[in-house]
Amino acid sequence: MSARALDITRLGGQGDGIAETPEGQIFVPFTLPGDRITAAVDKGRGTLISLIEPSPDRVTPPCPHFGADSDEAGCGGCAMQHVADAAYRDWxxxxxxxxxxxxxxxxxxxxxxxxxPGARRRVVFAVRRTDKGSILGFNRASSHQIVPIDTCVVASERINQALPVLRRLATAVAVGKEAFRLSVLDTLSGFDLAVDAPFKLSEADRLRISASVRKETGVTRLSFNGEILIEIQPPQLVFGDVAVNPPPGGFxxxxxxxxxxxxxxxxxxxxxxxxxxxxxxxxxxxxxxxxxxxxxxxxxxxxxxxxxxxxxxxxxxxxxxxxxxxxxxxxxxxxxxxxxxxxxxxxxxxxxxxxxxxxxxxxxxxxxxxxxxxxxxxxxxxxxxxxxxxxxxxxxxxxxxxxxxxxxxxxxxxxxxxx
CATH class of the missing domain: 3.40.50.150 (Vaccinia Virus protein VP39)
Structure with a gap:
């Protein structure tokens, strides 16, 4: 891997900046056209080291978890928060x-x-149990590393306010050390939580998790690999003027x-x-x-x-x-x-x-x-x-x-x- 200066000329389909070089294209996340950068390059992929000259379309990301400059080196949930609105819309x-x-x-x-921002009613978190407790967040781009978050600018205000609740319930579910997914749907009757995990639960686990849900407010249902563990009341959405109770994990x-x-x-x-x-x-x-x-x-x-x-x-x-x-x-x-x-x-x-x-x-x-x-x-x-x-x-x-x-x-x- 070598460090080199690059000029970013366009954006790729996944949002990476692209530099044209005699050896071919180099894709660098968190960059955009007009950036002159220093990047560590390996096999056509670059990692941003520093900005030599920023693009006029570069803006400050609204989320503290975003990008190569964040403490967590980017949560992977967003790719384009550093791009000005007009350029982003065109792309x-x-x-x-x-x-x-x-x-x-x-x-x-x-x-x-x-x-x-804040319009997402459905969010899928990554969770992993560790020796210090459970991590709830998003995977870094192209990585299995989970970056913990304490806010998400695309999620609804109710989901953000419920992050401590979601973290506690994720900890209750995390009986195995394998990573799993926690889907959160913000419905009219409360949060519908659907766990997709590679491990199994014992009957004692099911009872304990259900008891944990009852202790929290705002959660209407929790399912595990499609099995409803507890449903306090059916989650409800409205399509047009018609009330619907979606199934666990349904699209x-x-x-x-x-x-x-x-x-x-x-x-x-x-x-x-x-x-x-x-x-x-x-x-x-x-x-x-x-x-x-x-x-x-x-x-x-x-x-x-x-x-x-x-x-x-x-x-x-x-x-x-x-x-x-x-x-x-x-x-x-x-x-x-x-x-x-x-x-x-x-x-x-x-x-x-x-x-x-x-x-x-x-x-x-x-x-x-x-x-x-x-x-x-x-x-x-x-x-x-x-x-x-x-x-x-x-x-x-x-x-x-x-x-x-x-x-x-x-x-x-x-x-x-x-x-």
Whole structure:
């Protein structure tokens, strides 16, 4: 490893600064275009040592845990807090532009819609038991080291205020020395905590952990590897106007503000569709909103999420009919013949996208489609299939619910071209 002076000329897709050298590109975290730096370089990766001349777009990070200059050498939860807002927004929007252009899709991408700091209602912490107690925080980038935190500028105020409670409960759970994940969902009825761990609990552990939860305020449920250990009352979210009790560890959009915007985009686009399909529906983020105006058929592979959607629809008045189907769309997609009775469709697949399913959608007669994705690269691939099948993209909206990270949500709206 050698130390050398570098000029950073652009940002990479993960937020690292890139220096162009005769030996090739060098990627350096916590840098940005316009920085002249000294870095320790090893095999195309650099570690920032010092700033010789800072970029005019460099700003002071709002979080004490961020970056190479922090006492903890960066918690790894954020990558871009050192970048001025305008430059950051351009970079993030361009992640979507570049993914689309890479597939030959030349359409106007809308301005980035940014979520405010403190908007995250869902946070996943890393926890490890040590001889001095448990550490609760985030993994350093490209490392298994857990950096303890006492504040998080992207998490909700309630989650920040509850960090001492979360730390105590994480300590109660940490019976093994292996690291584990603690997912925290801030719901209307309290915190829904889901532990994903590589170790097992004894019956005595279960009783002790449940007793620990009862001693704390604000926690509504704690589950361990999908098993509910204690539920004081069901966690509750509202999708549109419909109350939903999500299952332990079930998928939920990270930001309520981002979810609301996505819901508005999807429901407005599909407003004239009498019958609508919601593919990869989860617990009903879109289905329950759409049911206020259309008959909805929701398809999802996760049984507990689908059951939560079905229960919410059945106990809510004023909705159009909602039907549900448990089906793995990645292995058994809906065929073109099964799509013929629907006029509208929304799909929100995992990061890998929905390539096989989209091939059948592209051959369908569905008039309007809303495509939602957290991965611009796989979204661009799926959109290319739909465009070749006769669909026209009417809008692309990038939504920054994963503030200061390299992740971004996108809503693409399409209409079938008249034949």
């Amino acid at each position: 993030k929007r361009n992640l979507v532009v570049a993914a689309l252009e890479g597939r030959g899709i030349m359409v106007e991408v809308g301005p980035l819609v940014a979520c405010a 939920v959009q990270a930001s309520e503000a981002a979810e609301t915007l996505m819901g508005e985009l999807v429901t407005t686009h599909l407003k004239k569709s009498k019958r609508v399909l919601d593919l990869f529906s989860g617990s009903g983020t879109f289905a329950l909103r759409l049911a206020q105006q259309s008959h909805v058929h929701a398809v999802e592979s996760d049984g507990p999420s689908l059951a939560a959607l079905d229960k919410a629809a059945r106990r809510s008045s004023g909705l159009k009919p909602v039907s549900v189907e448990k089906r793995d769309l990645l292995r058994r997609p809906l065929m073109t013949a099964e799509l013929k009775t629907y006029q509208g469709l929304v799909f929100d697949p995992p990061r890998a996208g929905a390539e096989v399913q989209v091939q059948d959608i592209a051959r369908s007669t569905i008039t309007r489609i809303a495509a939602v994705s957290c991965n611009p690269v796989t979204l661009a691939r799926d959109l290319e299939i739909l465009v070749k099948g006769g669909y026209k993209i009417t809008s692309i909206t990038p939504i920054d619910q994963f503030l200061w990270s390299s992740h971004i949500e996108v809503v693409a709206l399409l209409e079938r071209s008249k034949r």
